Each structure stands twice: as C-alpha cells, then as structure tokens.
Amino acid sequence: MSLLPLLLLLLLHPFSISTTTTTSPSDIKALSSFLSSIHPSSIPSFSCLSSWNFSSDPCHPSTPSHFLCALSCSSSSSFSHIISISLDPAGYSSSSFPLSLLSLPSLSFLSLSSNSFQGPIPSSLPSLPSLSTLDLSHNSFSGPIPSSFSSSFSSLSTLDLSHNSFSGSIPPSLSSLSFLSTLDLSFNHFSGPLPPSLPPNLITLAAKSNSLSGSITTSTFHSLSKLQVAELSSNNFNGVLGEWFLFLPSLQQVNLSNNTLTALDFKCGSAAAGRQGLVALDLSYNKLAGELPVGLAGFPAMAAMSVRYNRLRGGIPREYYEKKKGVPFKRLFLDGNYLNGRVPEGFLAGAGEELTGSFGDNCLESCPKTVGLCSPEQKPKWVCKQVYGSGKGGR
Numbered sequence: 458m459s460l461l462p463l464l465l466l467l468l469l470h471p472f473s474i475s476t477t478t479t480t481s482p483s484d485i486k487a488l489s490s491f492l493s494s495i496h497p498s499s500i501p502s503f504s505c506l507s508s509w510n511f512s513s514d515p516c517h518p519s520t521p522s523h524f525l526c527a528l529s530c531s532s533s534s535s536f537s538h539i540i541s542i543s544l545d546p547a548g549y550s551s552s553s554f555p556l557s558l559l560s561l562p563s564l565s566f567l568s569l570s571s572n573s574f575q576g577p578i579p580s581s582l583p584s585l586p587s588l589s590t591l592d593l594s595h596n597s598f599s600g601p602i603p604s605s606f607s608s609s610f611s612s613l614s615t616l617d618l619s620h621n622s623f624s625g626s627i628p629p630s631l632s633s634l635s636f637l638s639t640l641d642l643s644f645n646h647f648s649g650p651l652p653p654s655l656p657p658n659l660i661t662l663a664a665k666s667n668s669l670s671g672s673i674t675t676s677t678f679h680s681l682s683k684l685q686v687a688e689l690s691s692n693n694f695n696g697v698l699g700e701w702f703l704f705l706p707s708l709q710q711v712n713l714s715n716n717t718l719t720a721l722d723f724k725c726g727s728a729a730a731g732r733q734g735l736v737a738l739d740l741s742y743n744k745l746a747g748e749l750p751v752g753l754a755g756f757p758a759m760a761a762m763s764v765r766y767n768r769l770r771g772g773i774p775r776e777y778y779e780k781k782k783g784v785p786f787k788r789l790f791l792d793g794n795y796l797n798g799r800v801p802e803g804f805l806a807g808a809g810e811e812l813t814g815s816f817g818d819n820c821l822e823s824c825p826k827t828v829g830l831c832s833p834e835q836k837p838k839w840v841c842k843q844v845y846g847s848g849k850g851g852r
C-alpha cells in the first residue's frame with residue numbers, strides 16, 4: 458500500500474480525529490441570542506463576531522470563513538459543546554449582562570475583556586459549575602456582585618472584574634469559591650471593609666483603586682496560606698498594619714500605597730523573619746507614624762521597599778545597608794518623611810550604582826543633594842525643628 462491511499466483512508470475514516478459531531482442545538486441557540494443582544498452598530502466588519510454566521514455549524518472545522526475566532530469546542534459527547542469564548546476587543550456593546558452565554562452547559566472559559574458591555578450582573582444567575590475563568594475586565598459593567606454569584610460559579614479559579622463600575626461591598630459569600638486563585642477587583646467603586654473571610658486558596662488578590670476602608674484584619678487574611686500578591690493600593694484602608702500580615706507564609710508582593718494606614722506594628726520582626734518570602738513592599742503615601750522598623754531589613758528576599766511620603770521619624774537603621782541575611786535592597790524609597798540622624802555610611806560610599814531610590818525630603822544629616830540618593834533636598838531646618846523640638850534632633 459502506498460502512502461497516499463493510506464492517508465486518504467485515515468482522513469475519511471469515521472473514527473478519525475476530525476470532528477464529525479455537530480454543535481448542540483441549545484448551544485447554537487445561546488450563541489445566536491448572545492449575538493442578537495449585541496448592538497449591531499458596535500460590531501465592526503473586521504471583528505470575530507461579524508464572522509458568526511449560523512448557516513454553518515459553529516464547531517464544525519470545515520467552515521473556515523464563519524466563526525473565525527473566539528470559540529473553542531469540545532467533541533467528546535454526541536454533540537459538540539462550546540467550552541471557551543474569548544471575544545476580541547472590538548468595542549462590542551450591549552445594554553445588559555450577556556446572560557444567554559451562561560446557558561452554555563460546558564463553558565469553562567469566558568472573556569469579554571476590553572469591550573463596552575454594560576449593565577449589572579443579574580441577581581438571579583443560572584448555575585454554571587464548569588466555568589473556571591470569568592474575565593469581564595475593561596468594560597462598563599456596574600452594580601454589586603450579587604450574593605448568589607459564588608453558588609452559580611462554584612468552580613471559578615480566575616475572576617477578573619477590574620476596570621468597570623462595579624460598586625457595593627465585596628460579598629462575604631465569595632469566600633466559598635474554594636478554587637479561586639486569582640481575584641482582580643481593581644479600578645471599580647467597591648466600598649466598605651473587606652469581608653470577614655476571603656477565598657481560602659487565593660494566590661493573587663488585587664483590589665487597587667476602589668474605596669475600600671477599614672483595617673487589614675487577621676480574620677480576613679489568616680487562612681490565606683497561599684497568598685503571594687496583595688495589591689490593595691489607592692483605597693481608604695486605615696489603622697495599624699500588624700506584622701502578622703507580612704508574615705503570611707507565601708506572601709511575596711504587597712502594595713498598600715496611597716491609603717491612610719497610621720502605623721506599622723513591627724515589634725519582634727527580627728525574630729520571625731528569616732524564612733519569609735517577602736520581595737517587595739510598598740507602603741508609600743500613607744500616614745505611618747513612628748520609626749522605621751529595623752526588622753524590615755530581616756526579610757532575606759526583600760529587594761524593593763517604599764515607605765515614601767509618610768510621617769516616619771528617627772534614623773535609618775544601619776541594618777538597612779548591612780542587611781546581612783539575603784539580598785541587598787535594589788530599590789529603597791524613604792523620601793518624604795521626617796527621618797533624621799546620619800545616613801549609614803555604605804549607602805553614600807558608592808553603593809549608589811546598584812541601588813535606586815531616594816532618601817530626600819527628610820531631616821537627615823550628611824545627605825547632600827549632590828548625591829543622587831539624597832535628592833531632593835532635605836526639609837528646611839525649621840520644619841525639622843518643629844518635629845523634633847529645638848534639641849539636636851535625637852529620636
């Protein structure tokens with residue numbers, strides 16, 4: 458037998474790899490009602506949706522000019538089912554939440570990112586336990602996350618609602634999403650405190666640029682043993698940040714910049730550090746009072762730290778330069794505080810090449826603005842005198 462007939466035989470054989478099943482009629486109905494809910498004027502001719510043409514089968518591979526992109530199908534059962542929809546960012550708009558897509562029983566991935574979808578998430582949602590990724594980011598959705606959300610999407614591992622107009626508080630029921638590892642709520646209008654608990658297997662929590670308030674409490678975070686990234690900047694979090702937070706076992710990156718935290722409670726840091734994985738800490742633009750904790754230099758992997766523009770007083774601990782355990786700082790921003798005393802020798806003696814940062818706008822001695830690290834200039838003497846009294850500026 459020569460090779461060519463063998464190939465033909467393989468191609469034509471009913472059990473060959475190519476899909477011979479057709480798309481489930483109810484899936485086709487869901488797709489077509491989704492398509493008709495999109496404002497026709499928002500479907501550009503070059504877009505994926507403009508290629509959707511129901512005169513051919515959505516999952517059938519032999520229709521190269523229809524259903525060009527955005528879809529993928531499973532072909533395990535007698536009918537093909539849509540398992541993934543990833544719309545292109547073409548500017549599609551519709552006036553309500555695309556509920557029709559939630560009747561696709563096998564859907565596991567849905568991204569509508571970077572379009573102009575509007576409307577609230579309906580409070581009554583069908584159950585879609587197959588869905589593992591829901592990405593609604595960069596649209597104009599609004600309203601609260603309904604409390605029924607978690608029971609409808611019980612298998613979610615990634616939820617991205619960032620860059621919309623969602624509001625209300627973060628519902629406590631989200632904590633029942635036990636597979637959720639990535640939660641992004643950034644750039645919305647969420648308000649109120651964080652719920653008393655969060656999904657237990659979170660790896661990344663992002664809620665940047667909302668109006669969240671209250672303090673960072675142990676109850677919310679203590680069980681998050683896998684949390685690596687906490688991006689909570691530009692909210693109204695207040696009160697004292699406890700050292701326990703920085704000791705969460707998997708934590709690597711923390712950004713609590715631009716909140717109203719008043720203190721960092723870091724008493725026995727040196728004892729607890731050593732085994733922790735914190736790499737980057739940004740507490741800039743808060744209202745942190747008190748002294749720079751020596752213990753922060755004890756995190757062996759910590760390479761970037763910013764506490765700029767707070768109300769910190771006292772000296773720069775020698776340990777920040779010596780940092781015997783682990784890597785030295787690569788970025789260190791201490792500017793815009795009331796730090797005083799002398800800058801640890803090593804910082805000014807040529808360490809500047811590996812270190813980006815600033816010690817400027819403080820009350821430091823021996824930090825001439827001609828040294829890169831010391832720019833901008835220190836505060837005027839009278840400001841420092843007001844802070845430290847008329848004495849020599851001790852701690």
Ligand SMILES: *[C@@H]1O[C@H](CO)[C@@H](O)[C@H](O)[C@H]1NC(C)=O
Pocket residue numbers: 510511512513
């Ligand atoms: C859909 O496809 C059919 C067959 O290829 C074609 O005749 C028809 O014009 C298409 N419809 C649209 C709206 O493009």
Ligand SMILES: *[C@@H]1O[C@H](CO)[C@@H](O)[C@H](O)[C@H]1NC(C)=O
Pocket residue numbers: 666667691692693715
């Ligand atoms: C700080 O947060 C507010 C909102 O809380 C925002 O308007 C402002 O741009 C943020 N500033 C910075 C420097 O990120």
Ligand SMILES: *[C@@H]1O[C@H](CO)[C@@H](O)[C@H](O)[C@H]1NC(C)=O
Pocket residue numbers: 665690691712713714715737738739
């Ligand atoms: C922390 O967040 C602020 C405000 O959103 C941002 O400007 C800053 O670059 C972030 N810090 C780090 C280390 O990424």
